Amino acid sequence: MNIFRISWKYISARPLNTLLNVFLFGLGVSIIVSLMLFAHQLENKLEKNISGIDxxxxxxxxxxxxxxxxxxxxxxxxxxxxxxxxxxxxxxxxxxxxxxxxxxxxxxxxxxxxxxxxxxxxxxxxxxxxxxxxxxxxxxxxxxxxxxxxxxxxxxxxxxxxxxxxxxxxxxxxxxxxxxxxxxxxxxxxxxxxxxxxxxxxxxxxxxxxxxxxxxxxxxxxxxxxxxxxxxxxxxxxxxxxxxxxxxxxxxxxxxxxxxxxxSPAFETARLFSLLGSGLKVAHGLAYVIVFVAALSVFIALYNSMKDRRYDLAIMRAMGASRIKLFNSVVLEGMIISILGGTLGVLMGHGILEVIGLQLEEARKSGITGLFWINAELWIAAGALAIGGLSALIPALHVMRVDISKVLAE
Amino acid sequence: MITVQGLTYRYNKHFQLSFPALKLERGGACLILGQSGCGKTTFLHLLGGLRRIQEGSVSIRDTAIESLDDRALDHFRGRNIGFIFQQPHLIRALTVEENLLLAQYLAGKSRDGNRVSETLHALDIDKLRKSHINQLSQGQAQRVAIARAVINHPEVVLADEPTSSLDDENCERVIDLLLTAIKINDSSLIITTHDKRLKDKIPHQLTLTRT
Structure with a gap:
């Protein structure tokens, strides 16, 4: 038994809710990842194709x-x-x-x-x-x-x-x-x-x-x-x-x-990209909204479960858990969900692009593939982790401030 | 050993309670009696470090708990004090075994499967080891709660109205289990109650009155 297992047990004790939150997170991240991969590869292809032609x-x-x-x-x-x-x-x-x-x-x-x-x-x-x-x-x-x-x-x-x-x-x-x-x-x-x-x-x-x-x-x-x-x-x-x-x-x-x-190829492709760019921006915006909703959903889930767990938390304090330990365990819950969601999202993002690359004639011809990794994905992973932790912050602070004597006397 | 001296608790400007002195040797048991509202639970929470002491002194195993800072108090509580409440309040996300392992972990002790077996055996609930809390009957849950309170060999076990929601038969059984458990683990036992059925069981009694 350790703090990670405690968090995990609470997460797996409400599987449907967890599934929903992980999926929401995954959906947002997958859109961001696939757009990033697509734009990156497209830009690469464009650049390679016009190089040497003035x-x-x-x-x-x-x-x-x-x-x-x-x-x-x-x-x-x-x-x-x-x-x-x-x-x-x-x-x-x-x-x-x-x-x-x-x-x-x-x-x-x-x-x-x-x-x-x-x-x-x-x-x-x-x-x-x-x-x-x-x-x-x-x-x-x-x-x-x-x-x-x-x-x-x-x-x-x-x-x-x-x-x-x-x-x-x-x-x-x-x-x-x-x-x-x-x-x-x-x-x-x-x-x-x-x-x-x-x-x-x-x-x-x-x-x-x-x-x-x-x-x-x-x-x-x-x-x-x-x-x-x-x-x-x-x-x-x-x-x-x-x-x-x-x-x-x-x-x-x-x-x-x-x-x-x-x-001029350079000028025209730049123009093309700025036309395409506004479309990409809209899709990006949508993805960020989904990630935000996911974070909100994690926050609400944790907040509600903290209400149900007031006694659990007070009892754990009585058994010797410090405030900071309980704080950490709640933040960890948010992070675990976001890690699962982020991982799912990255995999789904690559999957989506690979399917597009295989199914669409034009995408296949231009060699778009999902089996391609870029460094920016590490930033997405770090971002997802931070968002998970942040969404758990308020519930965790709430937990830290619980007056155990009052709760246990109820 | 637990010693209480000059304990006064001020709820607000107009209302405060003073508690009698108490000294209990290791292995002893004591009943705290009194009508509701006379501060039984507050007294127990002060003894267990769940509420900070404002005036007076509580010392357990030669440690004055009012002198400990928050973190040290949490740690001390986990290692030296076992709690039993009116309801079992087990962690529902965990199994029986995990509830006991959690108590070891939170007290800062290493997980000890043998100790878990030993404790479950003493309370005759070996078979429930892998059970989920939802599957337990009220009586079984109460036994698990007792097991959780004594698993770390606490110096003192504090029980807040452990029998008030039980019928006569179960009341008798729980109090006998408690007394057996503290004997085996060489702990002291302090019970707050207004349950008159316990008076015959524990001769050492202390009655709180509103002053």
């Missing part, structure tokens, strides 16, 4: 859409841009690196992206199997794509027109998988990469109808020649600045002197 240039439209489409591969393209304009921009002194993207087709929701090999290199993607593409219609697939489709080098598939799963098939032109990338935790995990001319070929744009001379080699797309009156198009250009001057100059040049628009 500017995205594409057709005019919503800048946020441009970023969502061309960096995160979530939204639809704003339109196409002329290859000739893109080439001209890539040649300016502000640009260190420019990577073309040609979107349009997909397979079972996985986008087929025409690009060059600098794109996987941007994310440090390496090959797990096979080789990089060299010819039209050869593709290298991301780790998630390979896993979910069960593909290995040598497999073939048909592209579907459009970026959702409903598009018609390009039946006569199958793609062939030649390589599979290692997981990177970024966008290429869910992409099917191929050459830009491959994407053109599927859409019948590969054929050169003009035959003007004065051709010159493309900067962006290895192996092709640009015509004088070039008419081919791509979706966007990912740009890395060469110097600080570019930060100011390049977006202005693009937005004012060309039919294209430029959007």
């Amino acid at each position: 500017l995205v240039v594409g057709a005019k439209g919503s800048p946020l859409q441009l970023i969502l489409c061309n960096i995160f591969h979530l939204d639809f393209p704003t339109g196409n841009i002329p290859l000739a304009e893109a080439e001209k921009l890539a040649g300016t002194r502000f640009v260190k690196e420019a990577i073309p993207l040609a979107l349009g087709d997909s397979h079972r929701g996985f986008r087929i992206v025409g690009t060059n090999k600098k794109y996987p290199a941007l994310y440090g993607a390496t090959l797990a199997q096979g080789v990089w593409w060299t010819k039209e219609m050869e593709v290298v697939v991301g780790a998630n794509v390979a896993r979910q489709m069960g593909w290995a080098p040598g497999d073939t598939f048909e592209g579907q027109h459009g970026l959702d799963a409903a598009g018609g098939h390009h039946e006569d032109q199958p793609y062939r998988v030649v390589g599979v990338m290692d997981p990177t935790g970024t966008a290429p995990d869910n992409l099917i990469l191929t050459s830009v001319p491959g994407v053109w070929a599927v859409h019948g744009e590969g054929e050169r109808t003009d035959s003007i001379v004065a051709e010159k080699p493309s900067r962006l797309i290895p192996g092709i020649l640009l015509a004088e009156n070039e008419s081919r198009e791509i979706t966007s250009l990912l740009i890395q600045y060469r110097n600080p001057m570019a930060v100011i100059q390049l977006p202005r040049i693009v937005n004012t002197q060309t039919p294209m628009q430029a959007a």
Whole structure:
């Protein structure tokens, strides 16, 4: 018999009430934990995806859409841009690196992206199997794509027109998988990469109808020649600045002197997060309200049980218990409930996120998982403990002040 | 041994009670009689350190309890004084055994299963060891309360109206158990009561009157 066992016995003597309080605590904590984990992982993913890309240039439209489409591969393209304009921009002194993207087709929701090999290199993607593409219609697939489709080098598939799963098939032109990338935790995990001319070929744009001379080699797309009156198009250009001057100059040049628009990934994701942030704040607020209600419930439960236990407490004093010992035992009761609730909440929080990560297509693609721990959870644990102790404080002080002689004489 | 001298308790400006002197050797028993309102319970609580002494002296085993500070008094009470009340007032969240272990723990003694067995055996309630308090009859609960009062070999056992709610048969049984228990444990026994049935059992008597 010790002080911990006494507290525990009193807690287990009212199981339903304890269950309710533990559950309330757990509910509040689980919402806080899952939101924290979600925001943390989302921020990580966003940051990883935009690192190395200073500017995205594409057709005019919503800048946020441009970023969502061309960096995160979530939204639809704003339109196409002329290859000739893109080439001209890539040649300016502000640009260190420019990577073309040609979107349009997909397979079972996985986008087929025409690009060059600098794109996987941007994310440090390496090959797990096979080789990089060299010819039209050869593709290298991301780790998630390979896993979910069960593909290995040598497999073939048909592209579907459009970026959702409903598009018609390009039946006569199958793609062939030649390589599979290692997981990177970024966008290429869910992409099917191929050459830009491959994407053109599927859409019948590969054929050169003009035959003007004065051709010159493309900067962006290895192996092709640009015509004088070039008419081919791509979706966007990912740009890395060469110097600080570019930060100011390049977006202005693009937005004012060309039919294209430029959007900064850092700026747009910050904007996205501030939009998302207000939603997260509301959910957070709700969680804190629940935790507060839980604390209140623990307080009321203890306060009421102290009334029923006046005699018990007086008898314990008569048996030699000091005031401080009884005080501690009541505070301990509050803390035990909050520890149980906090533990339940942390487990539930991770569970919720893991279930979301497994069940929701988009969450699965972005690699959201519940099996991920962050240091802030320690603060939550400490906070829960403190709240449990605080909610027991008033009942415990009450117990300390009980006049035992009066109670026992009743 | 317990010695009481010059004990006066002032409830408020207009009302105070003075209590007679008392000296009781170890192993002895004494009855405190008197009508309700003459301060029997107050007297007992003063002896047991449940109420602070304002004037006079109570010394138990050569310790003047009025000289102890709060914490020391709590400790002293746990080790040297056993209480029995009109109702058993056992801790309902615990079993019989746990109630006795709690008494050992709160008195600052190490838990001693043998001592628990011995005490339960002496009161013929071995079988109730693992029982919950809710399962006990009134008589059984009273025995457990006695066991709890004597488990730490107290110098003195203080009983406040232990028989007033019992019928004749149970009254007789409880007082016999109490007397046996203090004999075994070599404790003194002080009982406050207005129950006339006890007068024949304990010859040493002290009557309180309102002054």
